Amino acid sequence: KVRSDDDFIFYNQPAGQGVTYRSGGGTAPDAIVVDTAAVPPGIEKIVVTASPDGAGQTFQGIEPTATVRNADDGSVLATFTPPQLGAETALVVIEVYRRGGAWKARAVGQGYADGLAGIATDFGVSVEEEPAAAPVAVTPPAPVAAPVDPRIAAP
Template sequence: MTPGSNIPLTATTVTVDVSAPVRLDVSGLLLTADGKVRSDDDFIFYNQPTGAGVTYRSGGGSAPDAIVVDTASVPAQIEKIVVTASPDAAGQTFQGIEPTATVRGADGQVLATFTPPQLGAETALVVVEVYRRNGAWKARAVGQGYANGLAGIATDFGVSVEEEPAAAAPAPAAAPAPAPAAPDPRAAMSVSYT
């Protein structure tokens, strides 16, 4: 496949795996007609592996991670499942990495492959879309990179991303409060000098 090209999907269950010479985090976002998720539950990844008709599958070891779409179970208001990938190592870009998405039918048969061209400083990538058009399902090659990582993709599609709080500078140590002085017994005396 080339960027923007699509194929019809006749299988009810399709798997999109994304392989590369480095470990990738693969995820899926279920989008409505407005291009947004309904809630954070529509963001499917290793910490939230199941959603409405969509499942994250860990490749484990040398096998690539994948998003599995059961088109018969995807809710009617979901028009598109976006499959994303990002290098697992913090701060790593796609420079010199050629990820390949493989779309497979239920029997494992390869329906299409796609290697996004000319990647560089991107830290995350929308690889493939599985989408519904006039009641039929298709897969489209995308290859759109993001320089602001998976959080940038997720935010663009309406997922609430909680940023790690910045480490606050330690507050200066306050000087210990002086201990209250012991009452001076002389204070109770009234002395008058005239």
């Protein structure tokens, strides 16, 4: 379960205790850096999620790949590309979790057709729907009086 909004790390909030997001700027892969020594003791799991940039865009034809690297030397410890995706608009890619005092990584690859809201709901976050816009009352324009020629005196 998520404790608060402070636990979310993303492009508008790129750093938290022990977790940092770095954008690849469209030319390189984005990176999630997990410093397990800096993660607070009460945190048992870090879930790395992804969603395509475009509103309503799905993962059809996109192959997101997670690469787990050693923080000391950058060597690849594991890579994971989920099976072919289709209508999914959000994805749990990988989990970094604490078990028996040690940190481990697990490939997940679970897609969601209802976007990041579906993932958030599964992790105990209440997602409030944007209220529907109130209908706008259309008032017909008030009749406009014909212009008055000041040279004409009123009776």
